[in-house]
Amino acid sequence: MDYGELVDFTTAVFAAHGVPRERARAAARALCHGDVAGMESHGVANLTRLYLPLFAEGRVDPRAEHRVVDDRGALVLVDAGRALGLWSAGAAMDLAADRAESHGVGMVSVRGATHFGCAGPHALRAVERGMVGLVAANCGGQRIARPPGGAAPMLGTNPLSVAAPAGPHPPFVLDMSTTAAPTGRIRQAARDGRTVPEGLLADDAGRPVTDPAKFDAGRAHLLWLGGKAGQHKGFGLGVAVEVLAALVAGAGLGPLGGGRDDDIGFVAMAVAPGRDGFAADAGALFGALLDCPAAEPGEPVRYPGWHEHERARERMRDGVPLGGALYRELYEVAVRAGVAVPDVRR
Amino acid sequence: MDYGELVDFTTAVFAAHGVPRERARAAARALCHGDVAGMESHGVANLTRLYLPLFAEGRVDPRAEHRVVDDRGALVLVDAGRALGLWSAGAAMDLAADRAESHGVGMVSVRGATHFGCAGPHALRAVERGMVGLVAANCGGQRIARPPGGAAPMLGTNPLSVAAPAGPHPPFVLDMSTTAAPTGRIRQAARDGRTVPEGLLADDAGRPVTDPAKFDAGRAHLLWLGGKAGQHKGFGLGVAVEVLAALVAGAGLGPLGGGRDDDIGFVAMAVAPGRDGFAADAGALFGALLDCPAAEPGEPVRYPGWHEHERARERMRDGVPLGGALYRELYEVAVRAGVAVPDVRR
Numbered sequence: 001m002d003y004g005e006l007v008d009f010t011t012a013v014f015a016a017h018g019v020p021r022e023r024a025r026a027a028a029r030a031l032c033h034g035d036v037a038g039m040e041s042h043g044v045a046n047l048t049r050l051y052l053p054l055f056a057e058g059r060v061d062p063r064a065e066h067r068v069v070d071d072r073g074a075l076v077l078v079d080a081g082r083a084l085g086l087w088s089a090g091a092a093m094d095l096a097a098d099r100a101e102s103h104g105v106g107m108v109s110v111r112g113a114t115h116f117g118c119a120g121p122h123a124l125r126a127v128e129r130g131m132v133g134l135v136a137a138n139c140g141g142q143r144i145a146r147p148p149g150g151a152a153p154m155l156g157t158n159p160l161s162v163a164a165p166a167g168p169h170p171p172f173v174l175d176m177s178t179t180a181a182p183t184g185r186i187r188q189a190a191r192d193g194r195t196v197p198e199g200l201l202a203d204d205a206g207r208p209v210t211d212p213a214k215f216d217a218g219r220a221h222l223l224w225l226g227g228k229a230g231q232h233k234g235f236g237l238g239v240a241v242e243v244l245a246a247l248v249a250g251a252g253l254g255p256l257g258g259g260r261d262d263d264i265g266f267v268a269m270a271v272a273p274g275r276d277g278f279a280a281d282a283g284a285l286f287g288a289l290l291d292c293p294a295a296e297p298g299e300p301v302r303y304p305g306w307h308e309h310e311r312a313r314e315r316m317r318d319g320v321p322l323g324g325a326l327y328r329e330l331y332e333v334a335v336r337a338g339v340a341v342p343d344v345r346r
Numbered sequence: 347m348d349y350g351e352l353v354d355f356t357t358a359v360f361a362a363h364g365v366p367r368e369r370a371r372a373a374a375r376a377l378c379h380g381d382v383a384g385m386e387s388h389g390v391a392n393l394t395r396l397y398l399p400l401f402a403e404g405r406v407d408p409r410a411e412h413r414v415v416d417d418r419g420a421l422v423l424v425d426a427g428r429a430l431g432l433w434s435a436g437a438a439m440d441l442a443a444d445r446a447e448s449h450g451v452g453m454v455s456v457r458g459a460t461h462f463g464c465a466g467p468h469a470l471r472a473v474e475r476g477m478v479g480l481v482a483a484n485c486g487g488q489r490i491a492r493p494p495g496g497a498a499p500m501l502g503t504n505p506l507s508v509a510a511p512a513g514p515h516p517p518f519v520l521d522m523s524t525t526a527a528p529t530g531r532i533r534q535a536a537r538d539g540r541t542v543p544e545g546l547l548a549d550d551a552g553r554p555v556t557d558p559a560k561f562d563a564g565r566a567h568l569l570w571l572g573g574k575a576g577q578h579k580g581f582g583l584g585v586a587v588e589v590l591a592a593l594v595a596g597a598g599l600g601p602l603g604g605g606r607d608d609d610i611g612f613v614a615m616a617v618a619p620g621r622d623g624f625a626a627d628a629g630a631l632f633g634a635l636l637d638c639p640a641a642e643p644g645e646p647v648r649y650p651g652w653h654e655h656e657r658a659r660e661r662m663r664d665g666v667p668l669g670g671a672l673y674r675e676l677y678e679v680a681v682r683a684g685v686a687v688p689d690v691r692r
Contacts, residue, residue: 070621074420075450077621104421107451107617132589150638150647162586164593172589174582180575199575204641225580227573229526229545234571236520236650237583239635240508243478243518247510247631248619255634271453273594275416275423285593288601289585292496295550301496304582 001327003316005342007032009330010044012339017055018062019084027086033121035322036315037308039175041184042118044322048329049187050115051086059262060084060114066091074103077249078110085116085264092268093125093133100131100270111251113137113264119161120175120308126270127163127171130279136160137266138246141257145179145222145238148231151204153221155254156261157182158241163305167283169290173305178238180223186212199227347673349662351688353378355676356390358685363401364408365430373432379467381668382661383654385521387530388464390668394675395533396461397432405608406430406460412437420449423595424456431462431610438614439471439479446477446616457597459483459610465507466521466654472616473509473517476625482506483612484592487603491525491568491584494577497550499567501600502607503528504587509651513629515636519651524584526569532558545573 010028015021031051034043054060064081066088071077076095080088092108099106116122119135126133139156146153157177164172180200189196190212201209201220214220224234244267246253251265292301315321322330327342334341356374361367377397380389400406410427412434417423422441426434438454445452462468465481472479485502492499503523510518526546535542536558547555547566560566570580590613592599597611638647661667668676673688680687 072450072618072620073448074452075446075617075620077619100421102419103449104418105451105453105615106420109619132594134590146641147635147638147647147649149641149645151641152639154635154638162582162589164586164589172585174579174586176579176582197575199573225576226571227545227576229543230571230573232650233520233522236508236522239518239649240510240520242631243508243510243628244480244617247624247627248478248617250619250621250623250627253627253631253634255631255638269451271421271590271594272418273423273455273596274418274421275596277596278593281593281596281599282589285588285599285601288599289493289500292493292500292601293498295492295495295497299495301493303493303585304578 001320001322001342003032003036003320006035006044006320009334009339009342010047013047013333013337014084016337016339017052019087020063023084023087026090027084030086030090030117030121032320033312034118035320036312037120038311039118039308041182041188044330045188045326046117046184047333052333054114074099074105074107076108078108080110080113082112082114085114088113089116089122089135089266089268090125092266093122093135093270096268097126097129097131097270097272100126100272104274105269105271107267107269109249110266110268111246111249111263113251113266115261115264116266118175119159120163120173120305122268123161123163123175124171124173127165129270130165130272132271132273133163134161134269135266136241136245137264138242138251138254140252140261140264141254141259142261143254143257143259144183145224148224148235155238155242157222158238158245160237160241165279165282166286167279169283169286170306170309172286172303173308175304176225178225178234178241180225180234183215183222186215186222190216199223347666347668347688349378349382349666352381352390352666355680355685355688356393359393359679359683360430362683362685363398365433366409369430369433372436373430376432376436376463376467378666379658380464381666382658383466384657385464385654387528387534390676391672392463392530393679398679400460420445420451420453422454424454426456426459428458428460431460434459435462435465435468435481435612435614436471438612439468439481439616442614443472443475443477443616443618446472446618450620451615451617453613453615455595456612456614457592457595457609459597459612461607461610462612464521465505466509466519466651468614469507469509469521470517470519473511475616476511476618478617478619479509480507480615481612482587482591483610484588484597484600486598486607486610487600487605488607489600489603489605490529491570494570494581501584501588503568504584504591506583506587511625511628512632513625515629515632516652516655518632518649519654521650522571524571524580524587526571526580529561529568532561532568536562545569
């Protein structure tokens with residue numbers, strides 16, 4: 001499907017649910033980033049699975065304005081009032097970058113937020129202004145992963161993204177859950193009938209689980225990043241995100257939460273180095289990484305964000321592949337929302 | 347050995363090498379943190395292995411003053427001029443916390459630095475002021491770990507620490523290398539004749555290595571945090587630290603470096619939330635984590651920093667256990683530096 005049409009369609013769906021047009025377009029761009037960059041578990045498939053149910057249940061307020069609760073110059077505390085997170089996160093990053101321009105660093109700490117999709121496209125907004133961007137979120141009161149040695153889930157998948165300019169090369173974008181995988185990837189594999197690699201899921205006895213359907217059946221839990229030797233680090237990163245994204249902002253906290261991903265906290269930070277040579281050094285750093293000798297001939301070394309950037313460039317030019325099942329879902333969404341049915345042929 | 351005496355001795359050693367007394371004491375406290383908190387691979391054992399050789403080779407300047415290169419209010423760029431990193435990092439964090447008091451966030455970005463030991467004690471200085479602290483460093487031009495798919499090392503172990511207040515509970519302190527282990531841990535195991543768990547080292551064919559002696563023999567390389575399924579995330583975190591700690595500051599960069607850990611870059615950041623209820627929420631968050639049901643009876647759930655805090659409390663009261671070999675090393679250091687020989691009996 002043509003990328004522009006996919007964005008137009010998604011914009012129209014959000015607008016039909018009461019989101020002001022400009023915000024709807026920003027949110028659509030953030031959501032479609034998943035599809036163009038090849039992270040389909042965080043793309044338009046989540047319209048029916050995640051976002052439209054939030055509207056139906058009144059858990060998102062399409063017209064909510066961000067309210068500044070505290071403004072200390074470089075740190076701004078915002079209550080998002082349940083605005084659509086796909087829009088909020090970009091708006092927060094734009095404010096953080098404004099503050100970084102005047103103070104060197106800007107940090108916008110947000111509570112009362114809703115799910116913002118992939119973290120990467122929001123962090124990339126800082127890169128477009130020549131800055132380093134950092135975005136992290138907790139999952140509100142939702143509990144998904146257990147502390148090492150714990151028998152109950154306490155925290156969400158707590159994603160973290162850091163993005164940086166790379167001169168003439170594709171920007172660096174780390175965009176990861178602090179758990180071994182995001183839940184979207186597990187559920188996508190379950191829908192596709194695929195197994196998942198060892199190291200993502202375990203049963204109560206700690207044995208590896210590769211059948212992703214066991215996750216939603218309650219017979220497998222999600223592990224932290226780190227593998228056997230490093231679970232404590234992945235958990236620690238998850239807690240660090242809980243602190244920076246939710247404790248600072250006063251958002252819902254996993255360990256104290258009611259189990260739902262309401263009152264999500266997130267943080268958007270921009271750093272504007274403002275020293276001569278920063279852009280050139282960035283190009284040299286990432287160029288040298290790309291020049292690293294490869295272990296396997298024909299499989300050159302890349303860094304996070306490189307493949308996603310190349311895939312996005314191709315798909316923006318050639319179109320975004322949508323599976324038949326997903327297209328049927330979008331068709332039904334279009335009919336229900338009363339918007340033009342997307343044309344899959346282009 | 348009595349903790350106070352260990353600090354006094356280490357202070358005297360640094361002072362005998364030309365470090366001004368007050369700085370020498372701050373550096374000694376940071377170094378001895380490793381021994382009291384149970385991270386012996388980053389304690390006084392590194393006097394002979396790491397710090398005294400830096401003085402002998404003129405790679406550290408004991409009296410160098412920090413020079414402010416750029417001051418944008420919330421972001422301060424500092425050239426450390428090869429000052430002793432064990433002191434620099436604490437001084438940078440104190441400045442970051444001062445800026446956080448006035449701007450909400452303070453970030454001090456340092457180049458020309460030397461090895462600062464554990465990151466945790468520097469991050470903890472923000473916690474003593476009720477703030478969240480973040481410290482990260484690259485390893486200057488030193489190359490230790492290979493990118494996934496790469497056949498040559500490109501980056502250092504790039505440590506990252508995040509510390510936060512936890513109300514009545516021990517503070518949260520994540521203090522980790524972004525590689526699966528720090529080199530100090532590998533070398534300590536080699537000296538002790540112990541194997542290391544699978545997941546830390548691999549040979550050129552990617553097979554797991556558990557003999558730590560193979561690392562310095564060039565027959566094993568250090569893996570990134572993440573295990574098989576997550577190497578790309580650990581590598582991405584290592585790159586993110588390279589960006590935040592060294593690219594922003596204009597320090598030496600691993601991929602462009604000359605192979606030595608000179609011109610290290612680090613970042614010290616403090617966040618002062620300044621909202622009512624922050625301290626109480628922090629206590630509730632970490633209290634709830636401690637209350638998580640345990641998988642094994644009698645093995646309660648803890649978070650990073652808890653065990654280190656308890657161990658430090660015990661050892662500050664009861665003394666720091668130093669092995670015979672380490673004591674002999676310190677004895678020789680004392681004789682050579684012309685300072686009082688430490689009394690091991692207390």
